[in-house]
Amino acid sequence: MLALAAGTLQPGAAPATAEAAPVPGTTTLTNDAWTFTSRQQPTISNWNGGWSLPVGLDESTGEVNRSFVRLDLDRFTGTGADITRASLRLNRAEACRGRESGFEFWLTSKINARTTWDSEPAWTESLGSYPGSWSCPPPGYDGHDSFHFDVTAPLREALARGDRRVSFGMRSGDEGDPFGRFRLSTNVHVEVSYTTPPPAQPPAIPSSLALSRLVPAAWTQISRDHPDIPNWSGGIHPTIGRDPDSGDRTRVHLRYVVPDLGDGRLLHALVQLRPQSSCQDYERGFALWETGQLTAETTWNNKARWIRKLGETPALPHCSTPGPITIDVTDALLEALAAGRQEITFGLRSRDERDTHGHYVFEPSPELTLYYNRPPGAPTDLKTGSRRKQPTPCVSGDERPYLPDLSAIVWATVPDSAGGPVSARWQWETLAGERLDERVTGANYGPATFAHDFGDARVTDGGVYRWRVRGEDPWAGGEWSQWCEYGVDVTRPATTPTVSSATYPPSPQPGGGPGVAGDFTFSSPGDPDVTGYRYSLDWSTWIDVPALPDGTATVTIRPTSAGDKVLVVHSADRAGNFSLNPRVYLFTVKA
Incomplete structure (x- = not known):
């Protein structure tokens, strides 16, 4: 059992940090589906068919078409992202033909493989149009023969409802005008600007704390495709989630053995993971759990129990910034130590094991870093003096000094192996044990020498008093010093020698x-x-x-x-x- 007493295993409050700002980002969405409807073939579906999206009246055949596209918002699902701007671009699939009439762009209800002229979605909201007639090039020409529409509101509203997809439709402004004929590209692009919530910040760790860096004493990777095969410390790179090549799903367990911290008080425990660069456009995130005991027989079918989630990375509509990811496991480790356990096992798994965007490959040997504090040492160099008398070493009994002042000035040095910050707590009382004062001074960076002035209206000529001191840092108090005594004598000798x-x-x-x-x-x-x-x-x-x-x-x-x-x-x-x-x-x- 560890030498840490249960009463000392309390997490210290981390210093306050500035609130992180939302993270801005940009991405380009493309439609995941398209279709067009035909007035001459009103029951025929053209789901994901053809090389272009026809709109309007074809003068040679009398055909009238309308076209639809669908955007997949899956990358934003569960991310907490706030879309700040979204601009949709429609590209021509053929050159402008001299003169053209305009067309309309609408938000529609959902489209699917059964969408036809007779079973069209509802045209719910007009989002813009290019009205009238014009000669080529068209109004708004940007060098790419494109048309632009603001779709910020529809995308925000769809996300707010929890919709994973949103559909749009294009139709001629005058379906009887032969110059209203368009062919648009089936590739639709939406430039999206957004913000995501700020990432969780690891606690601010004072540099004065001691630390121990631990690597796993053992680890295993379990596989759904090989559910009965153990993989005890097999491989090099811990890997989780659905592999985009094989489709296999894997999870990882990591066991750490915690050293005896002696009189140290554990304040923070952080697991640091370093994913390799394997992100595919966006991320589903992963989670770190506390799990049951890990053995050489642990497999997918013989799982260690997943006890509780300790932390996770967010789902993101983009790839996260490369670098280490830190997850706070302080509470779990404190509970393990308080229960007398010298080891703890963590599990890693994707937040969405069905999606290849939840696939992560980590650098070997993820570290568990322990930050702990050792209490200040027993005070030394105790001295008692006053404004009119030089300080003398701490004594008691008949050897106690007498001061010619009603106020005493006392000194002490508080050692601190961590280097601070350290304060001094003073107690002052009569020789009979009546408490006159208790207060804290400092803080300084240890080892530090402190001085304190004891003065009080209750001090009397001829009285005898005592004081003691101990060091304190923000997390623990050290041992008390011995009692130092002194007397007060402010009356001059009456005898002339x-x-x-x-x-x-x-x-x-x-x-x-x-x-x-x-x-x-x-x-x-x-x-x-x-x-x-x-x-x-x-x-x-x-x-x-x-x-x-x-x-x-x-x-x-x-x-x-x-x-x-x-x-x-x-x-x-x-x-x-x-x-x-x-x-x-x-x-x-x-x-």
């Missing part, structure tokens, strides 16, 4: 001499608040010296010149407060 020296007695009696060392003893009789002294010779550098258990301190001074000297001494307490009034000791160095 005394000074005595056998070598250098008080002026005016001279003593010692230049370069002669003399001991000076400082004392504050009976004052337990005094723990040290600060002194300066002739108002030069100030020097601190601790007191002995009896409250005294002895220092050695070696004057460098003869004459009168001034020794200034303050008594100091445990917090570093100094007596308001110093002792000024005057002595004279013999020449």
Whole structure:
């Protein structure tokens, strides 16, 4: 079983990403069927017959024809595409014959192989015409002897209804006029502009996360045409869908073994697939599933159970952009790990296994990438100080420092193997356990050193307090540090120290001499608040010296010149407060 605790296996929220825009595209549709009807042969079908589409009155025979074409919208079915513009082009099948009358272009009801003059579709909506008479070339001549019609609305409405096909009809504007005779090409083209919904975006992955790239520990490809033959790790390129050459339908299973992530917290798991360039005009898309256990005996007839769909690529009216396709499988992997399973099996299959446009060939060894976070380490370099006292290392008990301020400034370094971002969570309370504050500061990129100021009206002179800290990143909290204690002492010592020296007695009696060392003893009789002294010779550098258990301190001074000297001494307490009034000791160095 993995060492990951179930309580830690929660996906982290991915940082917000900008909303993707719809994807524009263009394509050319051609008619998949055509027919024409004959007034002289009203019951005869001409389904997909002939080399041209006749329209109007033939003066030599008296025949009147009408023609119809059908567009297949199958490539747009299920794509969510929005057609923004569609222009249909009719091409002549013969040259203009001097003078011509116009013709009409209509949206009709559905045509089929039974369409005849007596069984014509309904002419439902006029979409345009080339009216009147003209001499060649005709109006709108574009160099290709073509006629153009806007069919945007009919195609959009057909898609909205879920229709897979739409039909159009052409007839003469005056079927009694012999100059209304046309022959149009059976090849009709529609230039379509459209947008499709933006593709699913993989989660934004912070660069600070650790990752593991896994390739399948085993895989198999199962075949409908060979339903009882196992293909354990056979072949090189996993292939799914209906093969356009053989017609065989295949599916693929991929098994991955997940390593022990230790104290890591899994945040994202992504399967990355790289289809080879095998798209045929448009795509049906494919889906990734979680499946049951994969074995060497897995076949089409002995399938692994398809448990749930984890993600899919959309159906597209065009070929998708080459490149890797990423599918998020985080939830499925978290559930597997929480259940104590070190492996997971995925299945790949086409969304439409009947259509060769759902045929995909993938590059070998699709990767499963795990992104995980390790919590920040235990804080180090803990220090306590204040605005008037230099920081000292974290201690507790009788060794705790005392501060001469009501506010404490504390420091800590938070290690983070991932490199951040990491924040610091501070807790501050009295020695009795009364919580004074808890707050988070940061975030910085680890390892990071943090400083925080603890100040509160509840802090009192003589009180003792403690604090601790831990590192936190957006997904986990690290271990708490030890408790660091400190006391507060803002009252100055009341005692002015005394000074005595056998070598250098008080002026005016001279003593010692230049370069002669003399001991000076400082004392504050009976004052337990005094723990040290600060002194300066002739108002030069100030020097601190601790007191002995009896409250005294002895220092050695070696004057460098003869004459009168001034020794200034303050008594100091445990917090570093100094007596308001110093002792000024005057002595004279013999020449």
